[in-house]
Amino acid sequence: xxxxxxxxxxxxxxxxxxxxxxxxxxxxxxxxxxxxxxxxxxxxxxxxxxxxxxxxxxxxxxxxxxxxxxxxxxxxxxxxxxxxxxxxxxxxxxxxxxxxxxxxxxxxxxxxxxxxxxxxxxxxxxxxxxxxxxxxxxxxxxxxxxxxxxxxxxxxxxxxxxxxxxxxxxxxxxxxxxxxxxxxxxxxxxxxxxxxxxxxxxxxxxxxxx
Amino acid sequence: xxxxxxxxxxxxxxxxxxxxxxxxxxxxxxxxxxxxxxxxxxxxxxxxxxxxxxxxxxxxxxxxxxxxxxxxxxxxxxxxxxxxxxxxxxxxxxxxxxxxxxxxxxxxxxxxxxxxxxxxxxxxxxxxxxxxxxxxxxxxxxxxxxxxxxxxxxxxxxxxxxxxxxxxxxxxxxxxxxxxxxxxxxxxxxxxxxxxxxxxxxxxxxxxxxxxxxxxxxxxxxxxxxxxxxxxxxxxxxxxxxxxxxxxxxxxxxxxxxxxxxxxxxxxxxxxxxxxxxxxxxxxxxxxxxxxxxxxxxxxxxxxxxxxxxxxxxxxxxxxxxxxxxxxxxxxxxxxxxxxxxxxxxxxxxxxxxxxxxxxxx
Numbered sequence: 117x118x119x120x121x122x123x124x125x126x127x128x129x130x131x132x133x134x135x136x137x138x139x140x141x142x143x144x145x146x147x148x149x150x151x152x153x154x155x156x157x158x159x160x161x162x163x164x165x166x167x168x169x170x171x172x173x174x175x176x177x178x179x180x181x182x183x184x185x186x187x188x189x190x191x192x193x194x195x196x197x198x199x200x201x202x203x204x205x206x207x208x209x210x211x212x213x214x215x216x217x218x219x220x221x222x223x224x225x226x227x228x229x230x231x232x233x234x235x236x237x238x239x240x241x242x243x244x245x246x247x248x249x250x251x252x253x254x255x256x257x258x259x260x261x262x263x264x265x266x267x268x269x270x271x272x273x274x275x276x277x278x279x280x281x282x283x284x285x286x287x288x289x290x291x292x293x294x295x296x297x298x299x300x301x302x303x304x305x306x307x308x309x310x311x312x313x314x315x316x317x318x319x320x321x322x323x324x325x326x
Numbered sequence: 327x328x329x330x331x332x333x334x335x336x337x338x339x340x341x342x343x344x345x346x347x348x349x350x351x352x353x354x355x356x357x358x359x360x361x362x363x364x365x366x367x368x369x370x371x372x373x374x375x376x377x378x379x380x381x382x383x384x385x386x387x388x389x390x391x392x393x394x395x396x397x398x399x400x401x402x403x404x405x406x407x408x409x410x411x412x413x414x415x416x417x418x419x420x421x422x423x424x425x426x427x428x429x430x431x432x433x434x435x436x437x438x439x440x441x442x443x444x445x446x447x448x449x450x451x452x453x454x455x456x457x458x459x460x461x462x463x464x465x466x467x468x469x470x471x472x473x474x475x476x477x478x479x480x481x482x483x484x485x486x487x488x489x490x491x492x493x494x495x496x497x498x499x500x501x502x503x504x505x506x507x508x509x510x511x512x513x514x515x516x517x518x519x520x521x522x523x524x525x526x527x528x529x530x531x532x533x534x535x536x537x538x539x540x541x542x543x544x545x546x547x548x549x550x551x552x553x554x555x556x557x558x559x560x561x562x563x564x565x566x567x568x569x570x571x572x573x574x575x576x577x578x579x580x581x582x583x584x585x586x587x588x589x590x591x592x593x594x595x596x597x598x599x600x601x602x603x604x605x606x607x608x609x610x611x612x613x614x615x616x617x618x619x620x621x622x623x624x625x626x627x628x629x630x631x632x633x634x635x636x637x638x639x640x641x642x643x644x645x646x647x648x649x650x651x652x653x654x655x656x657x658x659x660x661x662x663x664x665x666x667x668x669x670x671x672x673x674x675x676x677x678x679x680x681x682x683x684x685x686x687x688x
Contacts, residue, residue, distance in 0.1 A: 165405065188412050198403040200334055207330055208406065214327050215409040255406065 123170035143312025146304035163192040197252030201241030336428040371449030426467035530603035
């Protein structure tokens with residue numbers, strides 16, 4: 117169970133997004149919005165990257181920066197992930213595995229699934245945007261989180277990886293009961309995912325689509 | 327994980343501050359002689375109040391550490407680093423402590439040197455203060471890292487392009503240039519200015535004592551010159567990122583002239599020191615050579631950066647390699663005017679086929 121209470125985010129006095137109350141049960145949720153509508157801002161707020169008004173609750177644990185348990189229960193993949201150019205994918209995955217307390221083999225399996233192991237000893241600055249995206253996705257998908265937030269996960273990756281990602285999302289949701297928040301500027305139907313509900317950000321509000 | 331943290335936090339810190347460490351190395355091993363270091367260490371052991379001088383220097387160093395780490399850890403490429411918040415507080419600090427130790431290595435090394443002398447001279451009071459401050463500062467850096475990594479990003483992405491003067495077209499364009507040199511941190515700019523002026527002044531005041539030769543004078547100018555590279559780089563970056571000036575139809579020659587004007591204004595304090603404090607026992611004919619050397623040094627580094635790769639990483643690397651070449655050249659007795667001439671010629675021939683020029687032609 118994930119809930120948002122009295123959420124509001126403003127930049128320079130201008131409200132970007134306001135969500136008075138929202139409760140989500142486990143499932144796949146699609147959040148649609150045009151560029152600059154506030155999808156990434158919402159996700160960054162949930163992941164406690166940026167300050168905001170209101171609060172989030174995940175499995176009865178209130179989210180704030182000091183709540184290690186809350187942060188451990190979720191993972192977030194950015195729309196355009198960036199990493200220090202001199203690090204390799206393997207080093208990044210190893211770091212993630214150590215921080216999250218998960219077996220590195222899981223990371224390796226995911227890397228093999230997304231066919232990145234051939235390059236994982238190369239420094240990140242040699243990667244294409246697709247490879248960077250895959251690295252970010254692997255870091256977010258590994259382990260058993262209650263909530264996985266994916267910011268525009270289907271952009272920049274190839275068709276094979278897109279299918280693999282869809283399959284992985286479906287399996288995780290059905291097997292482990294993981295909740296997914298997926299953002300896109302496209303319709304949910306375009307990706308044929310069994311989503312639970314679809315929302316759209318319009319006029320600084322999160323509106324349920326019928 | 328320890329090596330990973332050192333690799334991703336401590337090493338970039340040293341790379342980004344190469345210029346600063348160059349100056350520190352020059353002051354410690356060039357300007358201050360070994361017997362003066364020993365004399366100071368002995369004096370410190372006898373007079374604990376003098377530790378205040380050392381502590382002030384260290385506090386300045388840790389301010390630099392704080393400024394540098396703050397920028398690095400809040401850049402978008404370090405967002406992944408926030409995962410370290412998933413570790414419990416004690417293991418997190420334990421993991422970050424070796425990184426803090428590596429970052430605090432220069433003051434620690436000097437502190438150990440002073441400590442040994444203090445113990446030898448039975449100056450236990452001074453030794454105690456040094457040990458306590460070193461330990462506190464290292465734990466402080468580890469705490470700072472731990473806090474900084476998990477603190478909110480303030481809604482800003484530091485890698486995002488930001489316009490220096492809130493991009494107002496009604497503002498005179500030359501204010502953009504002025505702000506461009508301030509954009510990368512006012513504190514850094516003024517500290518660099520202060521440091522390079524203080525360094526030049528110190529060299530010129532010490533020169534007549536007879537213990538310093540012309541090579542050391544040139545080395546001082548070399549380091550003062552390197553401290554200005556950021557300034558030149560900021561101008562260049564400004565042109566690259568905010569090409570509105572180009573789009574506004576301002577000609578390249580016109581823009582270059584204005585930038586040169588602002589650069590000369592910025593280096594006036596250094597030039598005044600060189601001219602005013604030039605030792606009377608040295609021929610004044612050396613002044614233009616030295617001043618030219620300073621300017622051409624900047625220009626050659628600048629053109630090299632433009633050719634190689636336009637980022638600060640390349641800037642640090644280039645400065646380092648060029649600095650090493652200059653250092654060797656000076657130590658082999660090549661005079662300032664000779665180097666200036668070489669730089670001028672080299673810059674002229676290498677600045678032809680840069681991407682910037684190509685875009686101008688288009």
